[in-house]
Amino acid sequence: MARIGVFICHCGTNIAATVDVEAVAAAAREFPNVAFATTYKYMCSEPGQAMIKESIEDYNLDRIVIASCSPRMHELTFRKMLKGTKINPYMLEIANIREQCAWVHTDRAKATEKAIDHVKMAVAKVGKDKPLTTSTIPITKRALVIGGGIAGIQAALDIADAGFDVTIVEKEPSIGGHMVMLDKTFPTMDCSACISTPKMVDAGAHPNITLKTSCEVEKVEGYVGNFEVTIKEKAKYVNHDLCTGCGLCQTKCPTKVPSEFNQGIGTRPAIYIPFAQAVPSKPVIDPTCCLKLTKDKCGICEKVCPLQAINYKDETKYTTEKYGAIVVATGYELVDWAKMYPEYGGGKYADVITGLQFERLVNASGPTEGHIVRPSDGKEPKDVVIVKCVGSRDQNKGKSYCSRACCMYSAKHAHQILDKIPGSNVYIFYMDVRTPGKGYEEFYDNTRADGAQYIRGRVSKIFKEGDKLICKGEDTLLGKQVTVEADMVILATAMEPAANIADVAGKLGISIDSDRWVTEAHPKLRPVETQTGGVFLCGTCQGPKDIPDTVAQAGAAAAKVMALLNHDEMETSPMISSVDQTKCSGCGYCVEVCPYKAISLIQVPGRDGNRKVTKTVADVNSGLCQGCGCCAATCRTGCIDLKGYTNEQILKEVDALCQ
Amino acid sequence: MALSEKDIELKIREEAKKALATGEVSCVIGWTTTRFPDKMKPFFAETEAECDELVWNKYCINGTAKYALDDRYPSKKFAIIARGCDSRAINRMLKDKQLLRENLYIIGVVCDGKENPICEECQHKNPLTYDVLIGEPVPEQIDEKRFAEVEAFEKLSPDEKYEYWAKQYDKCIHCYACRNACPACNCVECYADQYRTGWQGKASDRIQNQVYGLTRAFHVGDRCIECGECERVCPMGLPIMRQTRKMLKDINDLFGDYECGMPDDAMPVLGGYTLADPDEFM
Ligand SMILES: Cc1cc2nc3c(=O)[nH]c(=O)nc-3n(C[C@H](O)[C@H](O)[C@H](O)COP(=O)(O)OP(=O)(O)OC[C@H]3O[C@@H](n4cnc5c(N)ncnc54)[C@H](O)[C@@H]3O)c2cc1C
Ligand code: SF4
Ligand code: SF4
Numbered sequence: 001m002a003r004i005g006v007f008i009c010h011c012g013t014n015i016a017a018t019v020d021v022e023a024v025a026a027a028a029r030e031f032p033n034v035a036f037a038t039t040y041k042y043m044c045s046e047p048g049q050a051m052i053k054e055s056i057e058d059y060n061l062d063r064i065v066i067a068s069c070s071p072r073m074h075e076l077t078f079r080k081m082l083k084g085t086k087i088n089p090y091m092l093e094i095a096n097i098r099e100q101c102a103w104v105h106t107d108r109a110k111a112t113e114k115a116i117d118h119v120k121m122a123v124a125k126v127g128k129d130k131p132l133t134t135s136t137i138p139i140t141k142r143a144l145v146i147g148g149g150i151a152g153i154q155a156a157l158d159i160a161d162a163g164f165d166v167t168i169v170e171k172e173p174s175i176g177g178h179m180v181m182l183d184k185t186f187p188t189m190d191c192s193a194c195i196s197t198p199k200m201v202d203a204g205a206h207p208n209i210t211l212k213t214s215c216e217v218e219k220v221e222g223y224v225g226n227f228e229v230t231i232k233e234k235a236k237y238v239n240h241d242l243c244t245g246c247g248l249c250q251t252k253c254p255t256k257v258p259s260e261f262n263q264g265i266g267t268r269p270a271i272y273i274p275f276a277q278a279v280p281s282k283p284v285i286d287p288t289c290c291l292k293l294t295k296d297k298c299g300i301c302e303k304v305c306p307l308q309a310i311n312y313k314d315e316t317k318y319t320t321e322k323y324g325a326i327v328v329a330t331g332y333e334l335v336d337w338a339k340m341y342p343e344y345g346g347g348k349y350a351d352v353i354t355g356l357q358f359e360r361l362v363n364a365s366g367p368t369e370g371h372i373v374r375p376s377d378g379k380e381p382k383d384v385v386i387v388k389c390v391g392s393r394d395q396n397k398g399k400s401y402c403s404r405a406c407c408m409y410s411a412k413h414a415h416q417i418l419d420k421i422p423g424s425n426v427y428i429f430y431m432d433v434r435t436p437g438k439g440y441e442e443f444y445d446n447t448r449a450d451g452a453q454y455i456r457g458r459v460s461k462i463f464k465e466g467d468k469l470i471c472k473g474e475d476t477l478l479g480k481q482v483t484v485e486a487d488m489v490i491l492a493t494a495m496e497p498a499a500n501i502a503d504v505a506g507k508l509g510i511s512i513d514s515d516r517w518v519t520e521a522h523p524k525l526r527p528v529e530t531q532t533g534g535v536f537l538c539g540t541c542q543g544p545k546d547i548p549d550t551v552a553q554a555g556a557a558a559a560k561v562m563a564l565l566n567h568d569e570m571e572t573s574p575m576i577s578s579v580d581q582t583k584c585s586g587c588g589y590c591v592e593v594c595p596y597k598a599i600s601l602i603q604v605p606g607r608d609g610n611r612k613v614t615k616t617v618a619d620v621n622s623g624l625c626q627g628c629g630c631c632a633a634t635c636r637t638g639c640i641d642l643k644g645y646t647n648e649q650i651l652k653e654v655d656a657l658c659q
Numbered sequence: 660m661a662l663s664e665k666d667i668e669l670k671i672r673e674e675a676k677k678a679l680a681t682g683e684v685s686c687v688i689g690w691t692t693t694r695f696p697d698k699m700k701p702f703f704a705e706t707e708a709e710c711d712e713l714v715w716n717k718y719c720i721n722g723t724a725k726y727a728l729d730d731r732y733p734s735k736k737f738a739i740i741a742r743g744c745d746s747r748a749i750n751r752m753l754k755d756k757q758l759l760r761e762n763l764y765i766i767g768v769v770c771d772g773k774e775n776p777i778c779e780e781c782q783h784k785n786p787l788t789y790d791v792l793i794g795e796p797v798p799e800q801i802d803e804k805r806f807a808e809v810e811a812f813e814k815l816s817p818d819e820k821y822e823y824w825a826k827q828y829d830k831c832i833h834c835y836a837c838r839n840a841c842p843a844c845n846c847v848e849c850y851a852d853q854y855r856t857g858w859q860g861k862a863s864d865r866i867q868n869q870v871y872g873l874t875r876a877f878h879v880g881d882r883c884i885e886c887g888e889c890e891r892v893c894p895m896g897l898p899i900m901r902q903t904r905k906m907l908k909d910i911n912d913l914f915g916d917y918e919c920g921m922p923d924d925a926m927p928v929l930g931g932y933t934l935a936d937p938d939e940f941m
Contacts (some may be wrong), residue, residue: 415870587755589930603755613732616756634930636878637846638858651857 002127003035005061006119007052009043010069011098018102020112031123035059039165044074049081056085063091065122067115067262069098080518088131090574090644095122098439102568106272113283116566116655128649132574134184137623139225140324141565144169146504149177150196150547151539151554152329158558159327160208164565167210167321168203169231172260174278176200177331179263180249181356183370185547186352193365194384197277199407203561204279214284218318220326220507223598223623224534225570227323235314237285237293245281247273249301249310257289259367263357265375267369271301271310276365285310297643324443325534325561328518329554330504332495332540335391344390344462344491350376351469352462352489355409362416372420374488381487384417385409385471386428387459389479391494393431398517399494404544406492407434411444413490425448426452427484429459437548455482464491495544516545518593528557531626536560558593575644576625577632579618583639586616590631590640598624662794667768668715670793671740674766675710678738684764685735686725697774701726713740717774722888724748727758727840728894736762742770743783747920748842749882750788754926755882758843769794777887777900780805788922806908808901825865828872830895833863837889837899843879843919850874872902880906881927884920 006028012017023041028037036059040048043066055061064087068080071094079089105111128323143159144344148170156166168175179185180200200446203209212231219230238249253269261268261275268274270290273283291298292312302310334354338347345352351374353361364370374381388410391398407430414426433454435441448454459473468485475482497516498504505512510530511519518541521529528536538557539550564570579590581604582615591599599619606615617639620631632640662670675687685792691702697865699718703726704710727737741749744765752758767789772778780802786792835851838844851859851871859874860867882905888901890900908918914928 242804583848583853585755585757585845587757587846589927592926592931595932610731611732630932636850637848638850638856639848647855654856 003060003062003241004031004123004126005052005055005059005064006031006037006123007038007043007055007064007066007068008037008097008119008357009048009066010039011042011069011102012041012045014125014476015068015098015102015115018105018108018111019097019115020108021115022121024097026114028065029118031120033122033127035061038279043068044077049078050367052078052297053085054623056087058414062087063093063126064128065093065095065119066093067097067119067122070100088133090132091126091129093129095119095128099481109393120659121653124588125649128646128652129644133624134571134574135464135594136293136569136571137223137225138569139565139567140227140320140322142166142424143229143325143327143561144217144229144321144323145327145329147177147329147498147539147541148172148175148203148211148213149550150179150199151331151541151550152177152327153196153199154551154554155327155329155538155561156203156209157199157206157557158555159561159565160203160206162367162459162558162562162565163208164562165210165214167323168230169215170211170213171216172274173214173236173284174200174481175203175211175213175298176277176279178356179547180275180277181263181363182359183366184412184416184522185656186408187437187439189412192275193363197279200277200279202467204342205648208419211280211387213280215643217504217507220509222322222543223596223621224532225324226321227326227534229323229326230318230320233317234468235287235316237287237290237311237314238283239309239311239314240280240282242307242377243282243305245273245283246306246308247283248304248306252281252300252304255289255291256381257286262367264359265353265357280367281626285312315436322494324537326509326537326566327557327561328504328510328530328537328541329539329557330501330541332544332651333498334493335496337390337491337493340391344387344489345464349462349464349489350374350467351381351487353602354491355406355413355576356492356493357488358413358649362413362420372417379487380421381417382421382423383425383484383486383488384414384427385459385469385486386413386426386492387471388428388430388490388492389458390491392492400495401436401515401544402496403492403495404434405495405546407432408437408440408443408546410490411447411452414442415447415450418447418450418452427471427486428452428454429457429471430454431456437546457482461477495540497541501541502612508532511539511595512536517541523601528553528560531628533626534564541649572622573627575627575642577620577627577629577640577642579620580639581615581619581639583637584615585619586618587636589617590618590634593630593634594625594629595628596624596626598626661797664716667711667793671768673712673714673795674791675704675738675740676707676715678764678766679704679707679710679914681697683736684738686714687738687740687766688723689713689716689740690723709926711764712922713757715740715768717772720773720775720891721747722840722842722886724752725845727763727839728845729903731757731847733762736764738764738766741765741767741786741789743781743786744770744884744886746786747783748786748886750922751842751847751882751884751941752921753788755843755845757763760814765789767792771797775887775891777885777891778883781920787920801880806870806911809905809908812901812905824869824872826870827897829865829873831863831867831868831897832895833871834894836892836894837873837897840892841879842884842888843882843887844875850878872897872899876902879903881910882919884905885918916928 008021025037048303082089097115101115142165143199145156148168160166177198185192214234218232221228249271250269255270255272256267258264259266259268270284271283287293360366392403437445456473457476461472471484510534519528536557538553547635602619629642679682687704690699701721767786785796
């Protein structure tokens with residue numbers, strides 16, 4: 001017979017003010033198999049824990065219920081406490097009488113009644129608890145970083161500096177991401193390339209870092225500590241082992257297409273190094289526009305290459321490698337504003353540009369060598385309108401969230417224009433100005449002092465009249481319509497996750513929210529973890545943010561990876577699902593619903609009457625299972641149990657509540 | 660020209676004999692006569708002579724497909740005489756991985772309805788899956804009244820609904836006939852048969868009967884092929900289809916047009932996980 005101890009916490013006055021804890025203890029003493037029940041001011045404190053341990057000895061308890069805060073808070077604390085006693089750490093149930101009772105009720109009598117019910121259920125459940133033991137799995141001490149923006153680079157450098165091998169998989173021909181496209185960075189206005197390219201070079205030269213550019217993740221198998229990742233390397237058509245990056249080929253290539261790096265302002269050849277500071281600084285051929293590959297003509301690069309590095313027959317290659325941890329750093333893209341906002345010309349006016357295009361325009365190594373000129377006619381604009389929140393904070397047409405960097409980079413852009421073009425005017429249409437960062441408000445103040453004119457309201461229409469772009473909007477502070485005749489318009493367009501994030505998330509078994517941002521395991525307490533063990537996140541793949549936040553998050557993710565890789569093996573949670581294969585029908589619905597791909601159908605020998613047969617049954621991979629319980633809920637036969645939350649235990653709780 | 664009832668019967672016998680003659684088929688599942696002229700019964704023809712006992716008329720009502728589950732590890736194939744509903748039942752069990760297609764030889768027969776009220780609502784007179792087909796395919800009708808009964812019932816107050824079902828389940832005798840006939844109820848061991856798990860009380864009282872009815876409705880909810888066998892076999896006349904139709908109606912409302920037992924790859928709506936599944940509540 002079980003001997004249950006019930007410990008009811010006051011949590012100071014957090015619980016005791018609303019719940020009559022003594023009445024709960026008195027009620028608990030009457031529940032079946034309860035050998036001892038008491039209350040204490042702070043159960044989680046040192047003396048609280050000591051009292052529980054003593055009671056276990058004194059009353060010969062073999063399992064306990066702690067009625068306190070959410071198990072998310074202290075279940076682990078109490079499990080650790082039990083490690084030093086004769087009771088298995090899993091012979092413990094938490095009745096959450098704080099968050100689910102005291103904090104959400106005001107009526108003391110009713111709250112007490114509810115708390116008693118919670119305890120009653122926990123007592124019923126703990127009676128069916130079984131000792132569980134953890135097992136260990138070995139850890140492959142290598143990390144994979146997906147995405148080579150500043151987030152991915154920083155995370156990789158930190159992990160590599162700690163002595164672990166890291167691979168960066170970057171889908172573009174160079175690492176660097178968006179940061180290297182920027183001109184200056186707020187609030188300190190240091191040159192973006194000057195601070196990001198040294199990091200790119202470090203990543204390229206680090207003995208522990210392998211760069212895999214023009215690569216994507218094709219398949220992910222395995223689990224925390226033991227991922228097996230297939231990486232797809234797109235054909236580069238240039239043998240990077242031979243190529244020295246002399247760049248002769250790009251000067252001879254006759255093809256010209258819009259340059260991605262320069263955001264369509266300016267062109268690049270078909271064989272190209274994306275930008276001067278690219279890492280690796282070696283070219284690739286774009287097969288969609290190369291004359292040799294599309295029409296079997298030209299072939300000039302092959303002729304001029306002094307090292308015979310050109311290979312038009314190059315093919316997609318696949319390699320499979322093992323990693324212990326994965327960091328997702330796939331970053332952001334800008335929304336396709338032209339589709340969302342036809343009233344801004346829908347892309348038909350060359351002088352309505354995005355913030356990122358402006359970054360290329362003011363950049364000394366950009367297509368205009370840093371001269372701010374209109375893309376249409378090369379003239380210097382005098383009157384510039386900046387429209388903020390294009391696609392952000394717009395539930396009707398765009399995204400409901402705030403893109404966070406735009407307030408600051410718009411102030412930066414205004415400052416740059418006013419600084420570089422004497423006598424210019426900048427009008428910024430805004431909804432709010434948000435400057436929550438160190439030195440940010442001061443930066444915004446300075447921009448206003450520079451003469452930037454902030455108009456509160458959205459722009460409703462932009463159209464062309466002669467040489468001018470007419471911007472019509474409302475000044476909501478004055479309550480009147482305003483019209484600004486501009487030479488150029490810069491749209492601060494919303495960030496959105498990388499286009500293929502759903503695909504990446506699917507392969508990794510991590511989830512994304514309705515806006516497709518990668519979901520962290522807990523928004524406050526586990527901000528760089530995902531729900532899948534061993535998969536971490538950093539940077540703008542998780543949500544819009546600026547560089548300081550991105551880099552800080554990258555360091556945090558790296559620290560988590562290091563903590564994991566520092567062990568030779570790791571404990572796995574025993575609270576995972578298990579299949580009673582004697583009952584299993586082999587229907588495979590659990591396989592379909594498992595978000596972690598932890599279940600597979602296997603063949604086992606069995607009996608059907610007096611015949612020996614081969615049965616198909618479900619089998620859980622204990623390394624992959626995260627204990628979410630989806631399978632248990634799906635199984636109609638009820639032959640899947642989540643250890644620690646077995647069907648029997650849940651039914652006992654329901655019975656207790658309904659009694 | 661459409662085949663007469665007699666022509667079809669002869670063709671069925673012919674195809675049944677051919678199937679047995681291959682040596683790969685152990686028996687042909689169809690119907691034969693009983694001592695009542697208006698009652699046919701399921702029949703398993705194992706020899707050429709027995710094939711001549713197979714019949715086809717408007718009283719061939721029982722579903723044929725589920726009998727294939729009687730031997731889950733057959734050494735030879737089952738040949739099944741399959742109408743539209745039977746072919747959907749087969750698709751159901753194939754998708755639920757309870758049958759293997761290579762263990763089946765399906766003799767499809769175009770059916771224009773039997774002496775069975777559900778046939779008036781039939782949307783699939785033509786078999787959807789078969790190895791040979793008897794009869795010319797006919798145009799299908801859309802059943803406009805598929806959810807009419809449920810819609811009318813939804814208008815009742817919760818109390819009225821409860822009262823209605825409570826009375827119905829007072830009649831239920833816990834015989835599990837509905838489950839035994841249902842092609843979607845194909846678990847190796849039904850939850851209701853398990854002892855000491857706490858799922859299903861064995862008493863036949865209002866509460867336990869309702870628990871059974873509700874659980875069964877949810878278990879087949881997104882997989883019901885609407886053959887109506889459950890309701891037909893119920894000895895106490897419970898309107899069981901009204902439950903499954905309610906589930907299907909809700910699924911149609913939430914997920915778009917939905918029908919089960921089709922020969923496609925689509926998984927039942929509640930039996931899958933995709934990244935597009937909204938999880939903002941997590
Ligand atoms: C106009 C503009 C101006 C800005 N100015 C500033 C500023 O002044 N100061 C500041 O702090 N912040 C600024 N920001 C914000 C800054 O750009 C971001 O905070 C930062 O670049 C985010 O870095 P990241 O590594 O998360 O993402 P990214 O830079 O987007 O990097 C992601 C990388 O992952 C790669 N990738 C994506 N998907 C895959 C895949 N499936 N497989 C492999 N690789 C993949 C991408 O190619 C990319 O290289 C500005 C943003 C904009 C739009
Ligand atoms: S509990 Fe089941 S569904 Fe959840 S991860 Fe484990 S095996 Fe998959
Ligand atoms: S109609 Fe009844 S017997 Fe037919 S599949 Fe649906 S629940 Fe089963």
